[in-house]
Amino acid sequence: MSNAAILCVDDEVPILKVLKEQLKRSFGNQYIYEVAQSVEEAWLVIEEMEQDEVKILVIVSDWLMPNVRGDQFLIQVHERFPEVVTVMLTGQADEGAIDRAKQQANLYACLRKPWREEELQQVIRSALN
Amino acid sequence: MSTYSDAQAAAIPNLWLSRKLLRPLSSQSILVISVGVAIATASAIYFLNQMAERSSYTRLLLTQVKEQVSRLNALEWEGIAKGEIDQNLTEELAENQQSSDAVLSQLRQVGGADSLRNLFLLYAEYKKEIDEALNLVAQGQAEEAISIDVEGIDELYDELYAEIAGLEQVYVGQQQQTRWLSDFGTALSLLLAALVITALFRQFNHNLQRKNQELEAALQELQQAQNHLIQQEKMATLGQVTAGVAHEINNPLGVIRASANNTNRALQDVLAALPTFHQRLTPEEQESFFELVTRALKPRPLEILQESRSLKRKIMADLKEQGISDARDAADLLIDMGVYEQLEFLLPLLKGEQGNWALQLAYNLSCSFSANQMILNAVERSAKIVFSLKNYSHFDHSGQKQRMNVVDSLETTIAIYNSQLKRNIDIIREYQDIPTLLGYPDELIQVWTNLIHNAIQAMPSGGTLTLAVGQKDEGIEVTVTDTGEGIPADVQQRIFDAFFTTKPTGEGSGLGLHISQKIIERHQGRLTIIERHQGRLTVFSQPGHTQFGVWLPI
Numbered sequence: 001m002s003n004a005a006i007l008c009v010d011d012e013v014p015i016l017k018v019l020k021e022q023l024k025r026s027f028g029n030q031y032i033y034e035v036a037q038s039v040e041e042a043w044l045v046i047e048e049m050e051q052d053e054v055k056i057l058v059i060v061s062d063w064l065m066p067n068v069r070g071d072q073f074l075i076q077v078h079e080r081f082p083e084v085v086t087v088m089l090t091g092q093a094d095e096g097a098i099d100r101a102k103q104q105a106n107l108y109a110c111l112r113k114p115w116r117e118e119e120l121q122q123v124i125r126s127a128l129n
Numbered sequence: 130m131s132t133y134s135d136a137q138a139a140a141i142p143n144l145w146l147s148r149k150l151l152r153p154l155s156s157q158s159i160l161v162i163s164v165g166v167a168i169a170t171a172s173a174i175y176f177l178n179q180m181a182e183r184s185s186y187t188r189l190l191l192t193q194v195k196e197q198v199s200r201l202n203a204l205e206w207e208g209i210a211k212g213e214i215d216q217n218l219t220e221e222l223a224e225n226q227q228s229s230d231a232v233l234s235q236l237r238q239v240g241g242a243d244s245l246r247n248l249f250l251l252y253a254e255y256k257k258e259i260d261e262a263l264n265l266v267a268q269g270q271a272e273e274a275i276s277i278d279v280e281g282i283d284e285l286y287d288e289l290y291a292e293i294a295g296l297e298q299v300y301v302g303q304q305q306q307t308r309w310l311s312d313f314g315t316a317l318s319l320l321l322a323a324l325v326i327t328a329l330f331r332q333f334n335h336n337l338q339r340k341n342q343e344l345e346a347a348l349q350e351l352q353q354a355q356n357h358l359i360q361q362e363k364m365a366t367l368g369q370v371t372a373g374v375a376h377e378i379n380n381p382l383g384v385i386r387a388s389a390n391n392t393n394r395a396l397q398d399v400l401a402a403l404p405t406f407h408q409r410l411t412p413e414e415q416e417s418f419f420e421l422v423t424r425a426l427k428p429r430p431l432e433i434l435q436e437s438r439s440l441k442r443k444i445m446a447d448l449k450e451q452g453i454s455d456a457r458d459a460a461d462l463l464i465d466m467g468v469y470e471q472l473e474f475l476l477p478l479l480k481g482e483q484g485n486w487a488l489q490l491a492y493n494l495s496c497s498f499s500a501n502q503m504i505l506n507a508v509e510r511s512a513k514i515v516f517s518l519k520n521y522s523h524f525d526h527s528g529q530k531q532r533m534n535v536v537d538s539l540e541t542t543i544a545i546y547n548s549q550l551k552r553n554i555d556i557i558r559e560y561q562d563i564p565t566l567l568g569y570p571d572e573l574i575q576v577w578t579n580l581i582h583n584a585i586q587a588m589p590s591g592g593t594l595t596l597a598v599g600q601k602d603e604g605i606e607v608t609v610t611d612t613g614e615g616i617p618a619d620v621q622q623r624i625f626d627a628f629f630t631t632k633p634t635g636e637g638s639g640l641g642l643h644i645s646q647k648i649i650e651r652h653q654g655r656l657t658i659i660e661r662h663q664g665r666l667t668v669f670s671q672p673g674h675t676q677f678g679v680w681l682p683i
């Protein structure tokens with residue numbers, strides 16, 4: 001049983017559903033796939049994972065979300081868990097935010113919606129190797 | 130080469146000089162020159178007047194000399210006639226002597242010595258002869274005295290008289306000349322004054338004209354800059370809209386693309402699994418399997434994730450209790466399929482050898498359906514955005530007013546801003562039934578965009594946006610209310626000013642509300658552009674309640 005997870009954060013449920021399914025079909029049972037509809041929920045998931053002793057390897061986050069933007073979230077994540085790979089998946093790119101995330105959250109990649117399955121696979125695969 | 134440069138070197142000062150001469154003199158140098166000339170002219174005129182005065186005075190003295198000379202001659206003749214110099218005559222002679230001396234001494238002071246030398250000589254001689262004759266008369270020798278008269282005095286008298294007359298002529302001439310000169314000088318200085326005034330006036334006029342041209346150019350530049358800024362503001366609004374639209378379109382596109390990929394994968398897996406279906410599952414297991422698929426295909430609302438996660442943990446725990454391997458994956462699949470209640474029917478299947486395989490197959494079958502449903506939803510959402518955008522950018526190039534519904538144009542704007550509104554801002558719509566009005570839809574949408582955009586920005590950590598539309602005073606009133614921190618009173622007075630912005634440099638042009646106000650003021654079909662809308666845009670703000678009101682005539 002796997003104890004490594006990939007967490008997806010987006011405020012739109014359909015995005016989370018298809019993203020999770022896509023990752024699951026690409027990487028099978030190697031990892032646990034968790035989703036969160038907001039940054040607040042993402043922190044809850046992260047806590048739960050910690051309790052279950054599941055290690056989060058990658059966080060894929062949207063940028064434009066309520067209250068906390070994706071770049072801020074990934075920066076906070078990076079401060080607490082510097083080993084977690086951060087990926088942004090956004091439909092509306094704010095270049096300043098991407099730069100901030102690159103500098104302060106060690107952003108591994110920024111994917112633009114609508115993303116391609118292959119590029120998502122490639123990013124996750126190369127990030128985990 | 131050297132010839133050329135010599136010629137060039139020679140040409141430079143000439144050029145410089147001619148430029149210097151051709152260049153209009155500055156007002157200051159004209160003033161300095163004219164003051165110098167005025168002083169010089171005034172002193173010349175003063176000097177000429179002095180000269181004329183002196184000539185006139187000299188002439189007066191000459192006339193007096195003439196009188197004294199005639200008088201002396203008359204007195205001598207009186208003596209001869211009397212044959213003696215009596216008391217009376219002596220007195221008169223003395224008086225004459227005194228007057229003559231005084232006049233002559235004045236003359237000596239006033240007149241130039243050169244021109245009068247002859248006069249003095251003649252007078253001295255004449256006086257000598259007269260004195261001699263008077264002496265003879267005093268000695269009683271009147272006869273001899275008469276002979277002196279005839280031999281010398283008469284002749285000298287004539288000569289002296291002629292000399293004085295001549296001198297008088299000279300001084301009259303001199304006086305006239307100097308008078309003429311001073312008149313000429315006066316005329317000249319008047320002319321000069323006129324010239325200076327003309328030159329100064331021209332200079333002034335020239336400066337005025339130049340200033341005028343500069344001001345006109347500046348005004349034109351300002352107007353161009355203003356147009357440019359208005360254009361920029363429109364582009365900024367367009368930029369905000371484009372960003373919103375990009376988000377709104379790219380999200381459903383992402384869902385569509387990923388769903389299509391997932392469906393492909395699912396169907397491939399299903400295709401691979403189908404041939405062995407009957408071998409792998411017992412009839413009972415097959416029954417459970419189809420029950421599972423049927424339940425998974427039931428339409429259901431999108432689950433709330435947080436709830437589903439706790440559900441998942443519960444199912445996982447239940448399955449574990451039942452001794453099912455890979456309970457986590459099984460629970461995950463069941464939740465994703467939307468099957469999480471009354472799971473007893475599944476237990477035999479899951480506990481069987483092919484449990485995981487069957488669950489995966491059921492999942493693949495059901496998720497191609499749910500993927501299609503998501504694609505349909507995403508297409509519908511994109512179509513709605515495109516429709517809103519079409520309305521949004523419906524620019525009426527005709528410049529004609531159109532019958533329009535204010536609520537529709539508000540809704541179009543909200544659809545564009547949906548991505549930002551739905552997140553942490555609740556929208557309350559208070560729409561009354563209102564008649565349509567004649568207006569410019571694209572301009573009004575620009576106003577709604579501005580007001581809604583400002584309201585969203587005023588509530589960075591969420592709040593409530595209230596849009597109210599109702600009828601008021603033979604018009605339609607639209608209010609946009611936010612629960613942000615409010616606009617300070619001093620800022621409120623200036624928010625409609627052009628270029629006033631509280632946003633950081635580069636974010637706001639400071640024209641949004643200014644242009645909105647202009648659009649509303651213009652919104653009534655008068656002929657002049659200025660009164661196109663004739664509505665009102667007002668603001669009321671206190672912390673937690675900021676309301677922009679727009680009133681448009683029906």
